[in-house]
Amino acid sequence: MRFSINPSSVEPVYAQIARQAREAVARGTLRPGDQLPTVRELALELVINPNTIAAAYREMERAGLVRTLRGRGTFIAVIQAPASPAERRRQLQKHVEALLTEATHLGLSEEEILDAVRTVARKYRLREEKNDE
Amino acid sequence: MRFSINPSSVEPVYAQIARQAREAVARGTLRPGDQLPTVRELALELVINPNTIAAAYREMERAGLVRTLRGRGTFIAVIQAPASPAERRRQLQKHVEALLTEATHLGLSEEEILDAVRTVARKYRLREEKNDE
Amino acid sequence: MRFSINPSSVEPVYAQIARQAREAVARGTLRPGDQLPTVRELALELVINPNTIAAAYREMERAGLVRTLRGRGTFIAVIQAPASPAERRRQLQKHVEALLTEATHLGLSEEEILDAVRTVARKYRLREEKNDE
Amino acid sequence: MRFSINPSSVEPVYAQIARQAREAVARGTLRPGDQLPTVRELALELVINPNTIAAAYREMERAGLVRTLRGRGTFIAVIQAPASPAERRRQLQKHVEALLTEATHLGLSEEEILDAVRTVARKYRLREEKNDE
DNA sequence: GTGGTCTAGACCACA
DNA sequence: GTGGTCTAGACCACA
Numbered sequence: 146m147r148f149s150i151n152p153s154s155v156e157p158v159y160a161q162i163a164r165q166a167r168e169a170v171a172r173g174t175l176r177p178g179d180q181l182p183t184v185r186e187l188a189l190e191l192v193i194n195p196n197t198i199a200a201a202y203r204e205m206e207r208a209g210l211v212r213t214l215r216g217r218g219t220f221i222a223v224i225q226a227p228a229s230p231a232e233r234r235r236q237l238q239k240h241v242e243a244l245l246t247e248a249t250h251l252g253l254s255e256e257e258i259l260d261a262v263r264t265v266a267r268k269y270r271l272r273e274e275k276n277d278e
Numbered sequence: 279m280r281f282s283i284n285p286s287s288v289e290p291v292y293a294q295i296a297r298q299a300r301e302a303v304a305r306g307t308l309r310p311g312d313q314l315p316t317v318r319e320l321a322l323e324l325v326i327n328p329n330t331i332a333a334a335y336r337e338m339e340r341a342g343l344v345r346t347l348r349g350r351g352t353f354i355a356v357i358q359a360p361a362s363p364a365e366r367r368r369q370l371q372k373h374v375e376a377l378l379t380e381a382t383h384l385g386l387s388e389e390e391i392l393d394a395v396r397t398v399a400r401k402y403r404l405r406e407e408k409n410d411e
Numbered sequence: 412m413r414f415s416i417n418p419s420s421v422e423p424v425y426a427q428i429a430r431q432a433r434e435a436v437a438r439g440t441l442r443p444g445d446q447l448p449t450v451r452e453l454a455l456e457l458v459i460n461p462n463t464i465a466a467a468y469r470e471m472e473r474a475g476l477v478r479t480l481r482g483r484g485t486f487i488a489v490i491q492a493p494a495s496p497a498e499r500r501r502q503l504q505k506h507v508e509a510l511l512t513e514a515t516h517l518g519l520s521e522e523e524i525l526d527a528v529r530t531v532a533r534k535y536r537l538r539e540e541k542n543d544e
Numbered sequence: 545m546r547f548s549i550n551p552s553s554v555e556p557v558y559a560q561i562a563r564q565a566r567e568a569v570a571r572g573t574l575r576p577g578d579q580l581p582t583v584r585e586l587a588l589e590l591v592i593n594p595n596t597i598a599a600a601y602r603e604m605e606r607a608g609l610v611r612t613l614r615g616r617g618t619f620i621a622v623i624q625a626p627a628s629p630a631e632r633r634r635q636l637q638k639h640v641e642a643l644l645t646e647a648t649h650l651g652l653s654e655e656e657i658l659d660a661v662r663t664v665a666r667k668y669r670l671r672e673e674k675n676d677e
Numbered sequence: 678g679t680g681g682t683c684t685a686g687a688c689c690a691c692a
Numbered sequence: 693g694t695g696g697t698c699t700a701g702a703c704c705a706c707a
Contacts, residue, residue: 224385237394270382517636
């Protein structure tokens with residue numbers, strides 16, 4: 146996958162990398178077992194301080210997105226066990242609230258938001274059926 | 279409105295305050311013209327240094343969320359002109375992508391997300407009708 | 412003359428009033444001997460704290476623009492003696508530099524600035540002939 | 545570039561620094577990509593609290609004059625897109641009016657002002673040709 | 678009484 | 693090493 150970094154964004158560079166990897170996994174561009182470039186390779190490619198790449202990989206490891214095997218490299222982890230249904234619902238609500246706050250300030254309607262969700266959802270590897278809880 | 283601060287969050291205190299005010303405006307808890315507590319009042323209430331409150335208000339001013347009238351106080355601004363339709367669409371897409379990335383990692387389905395948007399939307403002051411562009 | 416106040420400008424209200432009076436004198440809208448409204452009258456008209464109007468009048472008095480006669484009112488002063496030729500040149504240069512800094516950041520050309528000066532100059536009561544020094 | 549601070553001016557120290565940087569960019573003394581001294585360096589040089597320098601840099605960032613790269617430093621930004629032609633004209637007129645107000649009070653003639661503009665303009669990086677609008 | 682400015686100094690996130 | 697955050701506290705401009 147290709148990372149694209151904006152060094153003057155308010156989002157820290159290491160967080161941009163971790164977020165983009167997380168997005169790529171959600172879209173299926175990166176799949177469990179895929180190997181990420183080494184810290185040095187990616188540092189050279191993106192012309193970024195290796196410390197920053199290392200911080201990004203540390204963040205992804207912490208989030209359970211990747212597994213680093215010493216001497217072997219860094220690999221996308223198998224899908225992590227989702228949280229409890231209650232926790233999952235709490236998380237979803239939090240993220241939906243963030244979206245609706247921004248959409249309200251942009252002066253958008255509920256219908257426009259739902260349309261955007263439906264359109265963009267095609268690019269993501271969402272669960273096919275409802276969870277039974 | 280009530281602000282609630284988590285001093286051990288990674289999110290800076292001043293940013294927590296600004297975000298909560300932004301959310302309150304989106305929900306209609308704060309409306310244009312409403313006066314925010316004075317810097318000193320809020321500092322006393324939250325047991326936080328007045329400089330930190332002032333930084334929060336400065337940030338909101340920069341974002342166009344409030345107007346500061348010297349010697350008078352800080353007030354919620356009238357709704358700022360939204361960006362161009364193209365920019366608005368770009369912003370919406372960005373926020374929807376963030377939601378879908380998280381929802382995918384939580385193992386949720388499109389229907390569950392749409393349901394959550396519909397339910398939570400009731401708490402927000404979204405535009406009633408579609409924008410004509 | 413009519414003052415128009417923007418309470419949310421970065422320019423303090425008292426300074427807006429003093430500046431507008433200064434402009435009116437430069438354009439001939441106000442002339443030496445003209446009486447200004449009383450502090451109370453102007454405070455009522457502009458819906459502004461009388462302390463603020465008093466500060467504006469104090470500022471104009473300090474700049475030699477008006478004379479306050481106790482019990483009589485506030486009047487536009489006769490044209491103040493201009494500074495020495497050297498000081499006058501220094502002042503002019505300072506104000507021209509301020510204009511050129513802004514014009515450069517706006518991406519304007521020398522010709523556009525000169526045109527604007529010629530056009531706008533008609534509204535001002537500039538000296539007719541060159542000073543002989 | 546050299547900053548020179550007058551601590552007893554009515555203009556806040558942080559604003560003096562921001563203004564001088566803005567002037568230096570207009571004259572070409574500072575160019576896009578140039579790095580400003582670090583907050584600590586400039587604080588030592590000017591014998592001013594680092595927080596005050598940081599406030600100056602924050603203000604320049606807000607105005608789009610510089611870009612701050614976390615952990616790297618502060619750099620002059622590429623020239624910001626100027627406002628719309630109409631807005632540009634409005635701004636120019638405002639600044640020309642300010643100049644003419646002062647020049648009138650100094651008892652100067654139109655010819656003297658135009659001469660000063662022509663002379664001082666050489667020091668600025670004004671656009672070479674008229675804008676076509 | 679309101680927010681704005683500035684100092685002094687500790688500690689942290691980031692590259 | 694770079695800027696960012698936060699506290700504590702003095703003093704000032706403005707309304």
